[in-house]
Amino acid sequence: MLEKKTITYERAVLIGVINREQNEDKVTEYLDELEFLTYTAGGEVYKRFIQRVDLPNPKTYIGSGKMEEVQKYVEEHDIGSVIFDDELSPAQQRNIEKQLRCKILDRTTLILDIFAQRAQTSYARTQVELAQYEYLLPRLTGLWTHLERQKGGIGMRGPGETEIETDRRIVRDRISLLKKKLSKIDRQMETQRGNRGALVRVALVGYTNVGKSTLMNVISKSEVFAENKLFATLDTTVRKVVIGNLPFLLSDTVGFIRKLPTQLVESFKSTLDEVREADLLLHVVDISHPNFEEHINSVNLILDEIDSADKRTIMVFNKIDQYKAETIDEDDLVTERTEKHFTIDEWKKTWMDRVGDNALFISALNKENLDEFRKRVYNEVRDIHVTRFPYNNFLYPENLDEY
Numbered sequence: 086m087l088e089k090k091t092i093t094y095e096r097a098v099l100i101g102v103i104n105r106e107q108n109e110d111k112v113t114e115y116l117d118e119l120e121f122l123t124y125t126a127g128g129e130v131y132k133r134f135i136q137r138v139d140l141p142n143p144k145t146y147i148g149s150g151k152m153e154e155v156q157k158y159v160e161e162h163d164i165g166s167v168i169f170d171d172e173l174s175p176a177q178q179r180n181i182e183k184q185l186r187c188k189i190l191d192r193t194t195l196i197l198d199i200f201a202q203r204a205q206t207s208y209a210r211t212q213v214e215l216a217q218y219e220y221l222l223p224r225l226t227g228l229w230t231h232l233e234r235q236k237g238g239i240g241m242r243g244p245g246e247t248e249i250e251t252d253r254r255i256v257r258d259r260i261s262l263l264k265k266k267l268s269k270i271d272r273q274m275e276t277q278r279g280n281r282g283a284l285v286r287v288a289l290v291g292y293t294n295v296g297k298s299t300l301m302n303v304i305s306k307s308e309v310f311a312e313n314k315l316f317a318t319l320d321t322t323v324r325k326v327v328i329g330n331l332p333f334l335l336s337d338t339v340g341f342i343r344k345l346p347t348q349l350v351e352s353f354k355s356t357l358d359e360v361r362e363a364d365l366l367l368h369v370v371d372i373s374h375p376n377f378e379e380h381i382n383s384v385n386l387i388l389d390e391i392d393s394a395d396k397r398t399i400m401v402f403n404k405i406d407q408y409k410a411e412t413i414d415e416d417d418l419v420t421e422r423t424e425k426h427f428t429i430d431e432w433k434k435t436w437m438d439r440v441g442d443n444a445l446f447i448s449a450l451n452k453e454n455l456d457e458f459r460k461r462v463y464n465e466v467r468d469i470h471v472t473r474f475p476y477n478n479f480l481y482p483e484n485l486d487e488y
Contacts, residue, residue: 095128096166096477097130097165097166097167097168098168099130100147101135101170101171104139128165131162133157135192141178145180146169159187164187166197167181170192172193173189173191175224190361194220196342197213197220211270212267214263253318271358287335288359288365289301289369290369291368291384292377294340294371295370296371296449300403304326305324323336324336331463333470336360337422338357343380362391365397366388367401368395368400372408372429392486397469399444399462402447405429405446407448
């Protein structure tokens with residue numbers, strides 16, 4: 086009889102700060118996301134520490150009193166990793182490691198680690214490695230203990246080269262090599278995209294873990310990996326899809342996230358070429374998430390960065406089966422009714438009403454409203470195709486129901 090594999094999760098604590106840019110509610114929300122990232126990476130969160138600071142401590146990010154509190158907890162509970170929600174400077178990371186004597190990560194390091202786990206293709210692995218080295222370069226001094234000058238002796242006199250300089254040179258050479266490798270793969274992928282012919286291109290975009298891969302599987306009947314974890318899909322997947330008798334290409338791209346590290350945005354811009362070259366974007370939103378509006382804004386910011394914000398877009402509000410509006414007791418005369426109490430029908434009458442026909446409400450998992458989804462996508466793809474090839478107008482009827 087086969088033994089069940091037991092998964093051992095690494096013990097971790099999270100640290101966030103309340104400041105002028107983020108209040109307590111915002112910090113709690115960010116730490117919820119950081120906890121999900123930690124779980125995705127293979128960790129279990131034992132405790133959260135939050136401190137109110139106007140400006141981060143230049144030495145240890147948080148104050149000395151809070152640092153002592155964290156140190157005591159780490160020692161008493163055998164914590165393996167302390168994870169900060171915001172990016173640490175190289176000096177801060179070194180100082181904190183000296184005091185806590187355990188692994189010190191920030192949100193960027195954690196995301197890079199998840200990306201390294203999830204990268205399947207050579208292209209994705211190369212992108213992740215490049216981002217890791219670019220992040221590592223200014224932090225080399227915190228990772229080595231042998232940074233004195235090379236030993237003296239015959240042939241070793243004079244200025245020589247310190248080991249940290251050697252390490253930096255090796256990393257810079259590796260970065261240069263990886264960039265050349267990516268450039269070569271980019272040219273190959275550009276040729277592949279050019280060979281796809283004149284088919285209309287549709288790209289799924291959205292925040293991480295909103296159900297893009299599940300929707301891809303339902304539409305294209307493919308087996309794209311889908312899981313309830315952040316960044317379940319890292320490699321771009323392209324499938325040929327036919328609705329009615331109208332073919333088009335559908336691509337599933339890496340999910341976006343708030344506070345996305347600069348290194349990752351730069352390294353993965355080429356992955357987002359599928360988005361840049363798409364004729365139609367399906368912006369998938371997890372409407373069951375309490376902060377889905379902020380997720381929409383985060384995605385729009387990245388789309389703007391890659392010059393894709395003005396593309397023809399359909400908003401696809403997914404997971405309607407999981408959406409639950411908070412209820413207010415009839416006798417409660419104190420609680421103010423806010424957006425969190427809206428039903429989906431009430432949401433449709435807000436700014437979503439201005440989106441008009443460009444908003445759809447579905448459940449990819451339970452296949453709810455997928456007929457409406459297919460009709461809407463068919464109409465958009467047909468319109469793009471007929472505009473491009475007017476002489477093909479007779480091939481594709483205006484109404485999908487005619488099939």
